Amino acid sequence: MQSILAVDDSPSMRKMVSFTLTGAGYHVVEAVDGQDALEKAEAQDIHLVLADQNMPRLDGIGLTRKLRAHPRFKTTPILILTTESSDQMKQAGRAAGATGWLVKPFDPTRLIEVIQKVIR
Numbered sequence: 001m002q003s004i005l006a007v008d009d010s011p012s013m014r015k016m017v018s019f020t021l022t023g024a025g026y027h028v029v030e031a032v033d034g035q036d037a038l039e040k041a042e043a044q045d046i047h048l049v050l051a052d053q054n055m056p057r058l059d060g061i062g063l064t065r066k067l068r069a070h071p072r073f074k075t076t077p078i079l080i081l082t083t084e085s086s087d088q089m090k091q092a093g094r095a096a097g098a099t100g101w102l103v104k105p106f107d108p109t110r111l112i113e114v115i116q117k118v119i120r
Helices: 011-023 034-043 060-069 087-096 108-118
Strands: 003-007 027-031 048-051 078-082 100-103
Touching (some): 003 011, 003 034, 011 108, 027 034, 034 060, 048 060, 048 108, 060 078, 060 087, 078 108, 087 100, 100 108
Parallel strands (some): 003 027
């Protein structure tokens, strides 16, 4: 079973994402911010990271940069799921190594479709 690391500082958003992904057959590991996500990613096999942008301690773009610097996560898909939709923010995400950008509120069907396209 493929594991997805769901990173969001909002407990309700983590639950919605987890419910959606678990229903689609994925194992979900939840993290409360980018720092928590880094620790959890290093401790287990993660096939995709789904991260919020605005979080305390380490934001989504910072998390993306740190994961990409780690040889194990060079090719792991990283999707940013956020309320931020500016082109400038999307470019910063791409520059950091993000695979894609999804805007909240998310459509569960669309989220699964995007994940199925990019996950290995």
